[in-house]
Amino acid sequence: MSKIICVGLGPGDPELMSVRADRLIRNASIIAFFRKAGRKGQARQIVEGMLSPDVTEIPMEYPVTTEIPVKDQGYNDLLAQFYKEKAALLLEQCQRQEQDIIVLCEGDPFFYGSFMHLYIRLKEQVDIEVVPGITGMSGCWTATGIPMTWGEDILTVLMGTLPEERLTVEMQNTDAFVVMKTGRNLPKIKQALRESNRFSDAWIVSYGTMAKEEIMPLSSYAKDTAPYFTIILVHGRGRRPQ
Amino acid sequence: MSKIICVGLGPGDPELMSVRADRLIRNASIIAFFRKAGRKGQARQIVEGMLSPDVTEIPMEYPVTTEIPVKDQGYNDLLAQFYKEKAALLLEQCQRQEQDIIVLCEGDPFFYGSFMHLYIRLKEQVDIEVVPGITGMSGCWTATGIPMTWGEDILTVLMGTLPEERLTVEMQNTDAFVVMKTGRNLPKIKQALRESNRFSDAWIVSYGTMAKEEIMPLSSYAKDTAPYFTIILVHGRGRRPQ
Known part of the structure; x- marks a missing residue:
C-alpha cells in the first residue's frame, strides 16, 4: 500500500x-x-x-x-x-x-x-x-517591501467572511493583521477598517509573488471586489532599537 | 555595487x-x-x-x-x-x-x-x-499532525514576553494561537493558558522539523523553561463539512 x-x-x-x-x-x-x-x-x-x-x-x-x-x-x-x-x-x-x-x-x-x-x-x-x-500571507507581506511584525507585535489572521463587528473589534485590538477570503467581502472589510481606524495603513495584495501580482495601498484601490487570491494587510509597528 | x-x-x-x-x-x-x-x-x-x-x-x-x-x-x-x-x-x-x-x-x-x-x-x-x-510556526503545527486553522478560525500570534493578563485575554478571545519567545516565560504562559481555559489543548514543540524535534501535549511537559526554538500552540476547531 x-x-x-x-x-x-x-x-x-x-x-x-x-x-x-x-x-x-x-x-x-x-x-x-x-x-x-x-x-x-x-x-x-x-x-x-x-x-x-x-x-x-x-x-x-x-x-x-x-x-x-x-x-x-x-x-x-x-x-x-x-x-x-x-x-x-x-x-x-x-x-x-x-x-x-x-x-x-x-x-x-x-x-x-x-x-x-x-x-x-x-x-x-x-x-x-x-x-x-x-503561506500566501508571507508571500504577500514580503511583496509589500515592509516588515510585518516587530518585537512584541501581536499578529491576527482574519477571514473576510466574519461579521463586520467582529472584524472591527479584532482590527482595533491587534497590532498587525491579515484578512484572507476577501473577494466579495471587500466592502465589509473596508468598512471595518474605517471603523477601527486602520484603513489608511492597509495594503491590498492580489496574486502575491505571481506574474499577475498587484500591490497598492488599499486607499488607492477603487473596485469593490477583489480576486480570490487577494489579501488585505496592516503591518505592525512594534519595538525596535533606535 | x-x-x-x-x-x-x-x-x-x-x-x-x-x-x-x-x-x-x-x-x-x-x-x-x-x-x-x-x-x-x-x-x-x-x-x-x-x-x-x-x-x-x-x-x-x-x-x-x-x-x-x-x-x-x-x-x-x-x-x-x-x-x-x-x-x-x-x-x-x-x-x-x-x-x-x-x-x-x-x-x-x-x-x-x-x-x-x-x-x-x-x-x-x-x-x-x-x-x-x-515560518517556524508552520513547521511546528505541521509536526503536531493536527491541522491548525479551519473555516473562519481566527489565528493569533503572541509573544511570551507579553504580560500575563494580555496573554490570558488574547487566548480567551481567539480560536487558534501560537506563542513564540517562550524560554523563561514558560511559567507565565502556562498560567495564562490555565486562566483562559486553554491549557489542556496546548502543545509544546521544540526544534520543530529539526533532528532534536520534541512534540508533546503541554500537560506532559514537566520543566519550567524551554529551549529558544520552542513554540506553544493551540489548534483551531472551526467549521468543517460533516
Missing part, C-alpha cells in the same frame, strides 16, 4: 516551493489537486512544466465554491459528500498502486487548506505525510 | 527551504548571519554542507541576547549600536564587492526576523531582495 504526501506549494512562485516539495513533484507518478469546475486549477498551474510526461493527474473538482453561502446546510452537505468521495478515491488508489500519491496544496496545507478535510477522513487508514509551505 | 539578498531558511530542516533560497546559498560568495556570541549560530548550522568551499562568512554576533531585559534602555542602546555597525559593514561590503551578499535568516525574514533591523537602515542605500521562508 502506498502513501499520500500532501505538499505545500507556497504562495504561487514555483521558486518559492520547498526543495522537498520540488523534488516530490518532479518525481511524482500520481498527483491529485483541488480545482473549481471548469478551471485549470491554481495548484495545477503552479506546477506547470515540472511534471513527468507520464504522470497520472487526479483533479478533484469542488461541487460548489461561492455559489451557495457557506453557512447553508446545502453547502455543508455538498462539501461533506465531496470530501467523502474524494477520500474514498484516494484510499482506493493507495490500495491499488505502488506509487505514492502527491496531493498539491497552495500555501501551507495545515493553514486553512482544503486537504485537511481529506486528512481527517484518511489519517487512520493510510500513511499521510504533510510538507509545510510558505 | 552589489546587492543584499536576505533568504528565509524556513523552520530548520534544510529540505524545507525554498528552491530559490537553496540555489542562492549554494552559489553564494559571501554570506552573513546573526548568532549569539560564542555559538555557531542556528542559521549557519542549517546551511552546513551547502556552502561553496571558498565562501566568505560574516558572522554578526549579538552584543546581548537574554542577559538584559529587552525593555531596559541599556538593551536598546546596545542593539541600536549593533545594528548600526552591521548595516555599515554590509553597505561597505556591497560597495567594495562585485558579488551579492546573502544574509541568512531563520524562518521568514519579515516575520519577527532580526534582518528587518538592517533592512530599515539600508533600504534607501542599497538594493535589497527578501526571499520569504516557511
